[in-house]
Amino acid sequence: MKTITEKSFEEKQSAELAIGTFIISSFLFVLYIISNESPNVLVIAWPFAASAIILNTxxxxxxxxxxxxxxxxxxxxxxxxxxxxxxxxxxxxxYVVVMK
Incomplete structure (x- = not known):
């Protein structure tokens, strides 16, 4: 009798990328809210968001x-x-919260 073993997919980078971009974007969002919607935070946040979209894609x-x-x-x-x-x-x- 053959035993079928299921191979596991050992790539960890995708989960690390997803969690990392979530943590950094959440930090920037909280920083934006705490700073009374300072446009200076957006100077950092928008390039990060654009690069995160490219990397995640x-x-x-x-x-x-x-x-x-x-x-x-x-x-x-x-x-x-x-x-x-x-x-x-x-x-x-x-995005919706920041744009309002």
Whole structure:
């Protein structure tokens, strides 16, 4: 009898990127609120947000490529994709609050 072992997808960078961008964007958002909506904070926050969008998009393309090519690891990769996508509604909420 054959035993089917499920391989795990050992990439940690995508979760670290998602958590790191979440922590930094949350810090900048709180700093913006505490500073009475100072435009000086936005000078730092907007370039960070633009670079975070680019980096997260690159990581998403990488994960989608791995999802397509590594059939045996799809469950693990799908979880990492969902973690990466979880930043979108949070960032949108921050954007709505800042723009009001």
């Amino acid at each position: 690159i990581m998403m393309v990488h994960l989608i490529d791995r999802f397509i090519n590594l059939r045996e690891c799809r469950k693990d990769i799908a979880v990492k994709i969902l973690i990466l996508l979880s930043n979108i509604p949070i960032t949108f909420l921050y």
